[in-house]
Amino acid sequence: MLAEEIGKKIKSARRRKGLTQGQLAARVGLSDHSSISKIEKGNLNPSLEVIENIANALQVNCVVVFEDRKN
Template sequence: KQAVQKENQKLDIAIKIRDLREREGLSQRELAERLGKPQSTIARIENGNVNPSFKTIEEIANKLGKHLQIRFV
C-alpha cells in the first residue's frame, strides 16, 4: 500500500509539472534551459521516472514565476 501511495505521489507531481509547463507555453527544452538542466531531466520528471527533489520543484516554480505551496491532506 505504501509503495502504491509513493508512486501515485510521484505521478501527481509529474502531471502538475507538465501541466504547468504547458500552461506557460514552454517546451521541455525551454524549461530545461531556464533551469540550466538537460531536457532529459525534465522528460524523466514528467514521465514519473524520477522523483524530483524539493529544491528542483522550487526552482521550477521560481523560474515560472509561481509560488510553491505544500499541503498535507
C-alpha cells in the first residue's frame, strides 16, 4: 500500500513538471524508464536514497512523497 501511494505521488509530481519517465530516470541516474515505471506502479520499493534523488530531480521536498493527505 505504501509503495503504491509513494508511486502515485511521484507520478503526479513528474507529470506536473512535464517530464517523461525516461527524462526523470536520466536525472536520477537510473538506467532506464522501466525503474520509474515500476516505482510509480508500486511494483518496486525504492531506497530512501532513490526517493531523495527523485524528489531533488522533481524539486520537491522528500516529506511530500510520504505526506498523508487523508489527515
